[in-house]
Amino acid sequence: MSISNQLFTKLSDTSKRQDLTSLGATEYLEIDNRRLESFEVTERKVNETKELGGAKIYTISGINKETKISKTITITAYTLHPDLLTTQVTYINLSDRDIAIKAWINQAYTISSQREETPFWAFQGSSSSERADWIKPVTPGYYQKNYMGMNNSDYGGGIPLTDIWNPEIGITIGHAELNPKLISLPTEMKKYDNEVSVSIRQDFSYPQYLAAGDTLKTLETFVSIHSGDYYNGLTKYSKLMQAKGIQMPEPEPFAFEPIWCAWGYERNFTADEVVGTLPKVKELGIKWAVLDDGFQLAEGDWHVNQDKFSKGDSQMRELVDEIHAQGLKAKLWWAPLAADPGSDLLKENPDMRLYLSDWAPQYITWWDAYYLSPSHPQTIQHTQEIVNLFLNQWDFDGLKMDGQHMNAIAPDYNPKAGLEYPEQGSEKLPAFFKLIYEQAHTIKPHAVIENCPCGTCMSYFNMPYMNQSVSSDPTSSWQIRLKGKTYKALIPNTAYYGDHVELSDNGDDFASSFGVGAVLGTKFTWPKDNPDASGSYLLTKEKEVKWKKWFSLYDQKMLSREIYRGDLYDIAYDRPETHLIQKGDTLHYAFYSDSWDGKVELRGLSKGQYIVRDYVNHREIAEISDQTNKLNIQFKDFILLEVYPK
Template sequence: MPRTAAPVFLAAIVIALSGCREQPSPPSGQAQSSSSVSVTVNPGGPAVLQTASAEFDVLPTGYVQAWLLKDGKRLTLDEPQPGPAASGDSVVSGGKEIHDFVFDFEHARISDAQGKLGPRGKRVEIMARSSEGESAGLEETLAAEVYDDLPTMALTSVAYKNAGSVDVKLDRVVANQHRLSASLAAPQAAPYDLWSFQGSSYQWGKDDVIHISKNFSQPNRMGAMVGRGEGGGIPVVAFWTARVGEAVGHLETLPLVVSLPVRTEPDGRVRASLSIEPHATLRPGDVFSTPRSFVAVYSGDFYEPLRLYSAALQREGWSLRKPSEEAYNVFWCGWGYEFNVTPAQMLGTIPKLKEFNIRWATLDDRWFDKYGDWGPRPDTFPDDAIQKMVEKFHQQGIRTQIWWVPLGVEDGQGRYESHPYGLARVVQQHPDWLILDQNGKHARMVRGLAALCPALPEVQEYYKELSTKFIRDWGFDGHKLDNVYTVPACYNPKHRHKCPEDSIHAMGEVYKAIFETTRALKPDSVTQSCPCGTPPNLAWLPYMDQAVTGDPVGSVQVRRRIKMYKALLGPQAAVYGDHVELTTIRYANGANEIDEGKDFASTVGAGGVVGTKFVWPDPGPHFKTVLLTPEKEALWKKWMDLYNSKMLSRGTFLDLYVTGYDVPEGYAIAKDGKMYYAFFAPDPATLWKGEVELRGLEPRKYRVVDYENGKDLGAIDGRSPKLAVEFTHHLLLEVSK
């Protein structure tokens, strides 16, 4: 959000305080025609910003209440608490929460919005002041903007100025706080009876689309590392009922270290906000500004707020790359052979890859000697065995992809389940490239690895050189970048960072270097990035050809993550459904995990790219769950042929069904003048009988075919597109004129 002259000056002080947050671009100066956003300010509040489809009320407490205007009705989930606790923004100073700010609506400033979200819009700035104890003299400026081009989203930012005579500590700043209740949209529902998308990379395998419970609580830390090395995330939390939804997040293009905590309160309401911990001291005259955050209202599930977030971020300069054509072809991965795969095992699958028309083969984990150096492992890939293997695949018309983990390096400490860590050559030669923690020790990332600092130009150059080695020198056609989350904050004094989070903010630069180097060498290459078991990181999301559902724990996660990526990257994005074997898992994420899935329909029907990790010929009993048996061969052949004939991954994903409320779970794709539908039963093992609605059709006659089984289901009228069906697990339909 652009600033007027005074706030821009204040933002400069913020940089001095934090040194970390990228500041918004100055106003473009673009001439405006009249905005359709109306603004009404009442002397005692509220200030109301209204479009044809939404209304945003800045209440006397500073709480921004969001309304969806639809079919002549005002719908909301916002239920602000009575009293000062209803404030939308607050400060914790010296352990005490301050929310007694009194807003001066009589002197509110209304102006044209001049940011990047569109040529027309309106902006309101309202001043407030605290009178509470040591914080007396702390002034707040709340700014809200709504743009004509994004009429269901309001941007907000808050600036705190110490206008007093004593220092004020800022322990925590809470912005854009909302208290939500499903009961406002569905009176019979409990207040917490909401479905939700939680965008944090919180824990491997945890559902990111959930039904909120009575005791729900999740911190949703963004940007920074959490848990066992996860972290990053998409800074959005969304909530919905069958009638209305609301989403909150930040709209900065960097992966800022903030939190979007969500919790169910004792009264059953659900509280969500943006939380920052600056741990700064405001001297008299100093100012602290929050990142720009947003609140959006909508109809539907998580697709629409993520699509809206992506559209807004792209206007801010977040540039998405178009996938290469090869990103839509079927992938086979050597991970079925686990850590000790050999060239002979990889090449042995070629007859089946050709029979199934599988175009890609991925050399997976542990082909290498050490993390960071990425030389061939001498006992399994001696001498030039990798180059020879790649060439043999190429001779058979099969492209190859190489697995690796950027930024992670072995420093002689610790181990992973595959091997104890040695000392990588790159660490010996360039110890100053390492990220250090606050104690001056090597900071740890995923898998307990040390990490190179992505903010260093020489590290970025190193990854260009590695990419060149893999693609030009060894002949690979793309990358499988795995365990991709975030990196630790860097306290290495030799790097001269403005702040420790510089390493986190710069992570995307390494992935950009890998992607652009690879594309320049092979325009039809495929770079895939996998945030194992979690949502992705906005830092590196633009720098890939193919998203991946990322070690899903079962079919439901496959489908919902495909939908998530189609919202973020576009309705024709290439989204790899990951190994089909992951659609059914026993003992997930444990040492004895068994992957035995065969649900191709969840990937095909939702518009994903099919993949598998079968082993063949039989390498022994250890691999029996992923062995391509004669029974599996027929099934795999059927689905590979079906996928390759329909190529629904290239179609246009349509947001026509609401997760959590439409039963059975539905997906729709438009391709080549036809509509394709996929329905999935609530209980995959039980016969489902009832009517399905084929949404998105024109008012005319259509022919319906069960395209998996080649069964003609008769005609349907688009004016009343309901069809009586019965099926177990799934039903895939093709509808043509």
């Protein structure tokens, strides 16, 4: 990065001796109806620190003579995090007048492309009810705001960065704070342009004044450059955040075991249906049985519904005992922070709910429920009691925490929440999930805690408090694969669950989970469907042959526990789409395309000769070497290959 005497900056790739952006104002204020961009440099300093393995700190100050606002930009270059710079900007109003501030903007870059078709792809880390793909092609006319707060009543939060890439360039920007912040990361390519603009901005309620003599400090933000696709940008970000104090969970062996979920029977399931399916679950080699939504009195009232469990809570314990008697582990569905308006919980404790600025409730649409205030002492006590009920009294071995509402909350105006300011409620939300995670492991040290935020781009700050990530209601096999690549960039050793195979293309695409190293799962019904279910997930004889094949293969390979090499293939530009998992000296390649007839390149080979084998269909394909690592193949939909030394 180079900085001019007006505090304009430019990104360059020194290894390629190439400018990546043009010189411009990348950190500035919006005041009144204009940008405050130009500041005449008055001082430059360089210091060093031993923090995070050592860094150089560049401090450059300047002043805008017209407004008498000073600007100091602090840029930190960490030795252990090459090609990444963090930035924090301080503005001081040195005039004798208050100045209206609309927003601050950091890391504002415009990147050009010479590519006519699909100039860029982008990772977009925000969440909304659209449940859109997390990575998208960026073509003329593209715009996404990427607000990290609530974008719909119960959708918000995410991963606070944007990554823009093509085969020539990759740039990542985001904030580097240790908790969620209400910023936006707008991404735009105008209709008749071939350049994309990105930035980080925090907007203020207007008018907000920077008083004479007062200081405005931005969040700590970052920019990094990389080769390859967004996986490499996300990896750099997560390594920095973990160095700063974010502690990702250690892998839990039980979390890699395959899963059957009773959701195929849906809310009107019966206990007899669940128990009757367990022998078939065991026969297929599946290790987990999950009881889903429908056991409870109401959201918030988590004891059993006696219309379904006539003997009350003791019957739930009997069900768990039966699951254990089959040699299976038991996981229970739960929607923490949700409470129905008519629940006993809210009748007895109406002030537990989250309050908006007008004292209205915040709605959770799927369950017609209200948000509870996660910082409220009664919410915390209630949550602790429920975790004890589920894992101690009922003896479940894990929790499937479910709902898009878990990803973020609106600013919380509940006066009993003990917050210094309403936005602190969203910043402290990860502490709520930390509470659950720690209590669960106090009761059961090997508890599997799944966070399933229903189609959202999961909040990075909730990730430390789960030990099983999930594709979370994917709308396609493509989403299963791209979400797997995303989680494995951020949490390399995570147990990533591909969700029910019935949610994949054609309802039977095990290969998409298998090829990205995902845990296999299913929600089949057997020997018949629940008559009130919305669809059929019956395990027919034909399906059973396929299900047995894939679950047996999963047990043999256990690729979900191995090293995912997401750095070697570009998910957007390499064709066919390719994923690679390394298990010892054997490389497992997964290729995906509607139809393919041509060459593929087997990257990542060490020196030597190799055998290429289609391990799904048990056939040897070719012999290759690291010097001749391309071969012609034909397939439809997918082919999974293992390549091992001769």
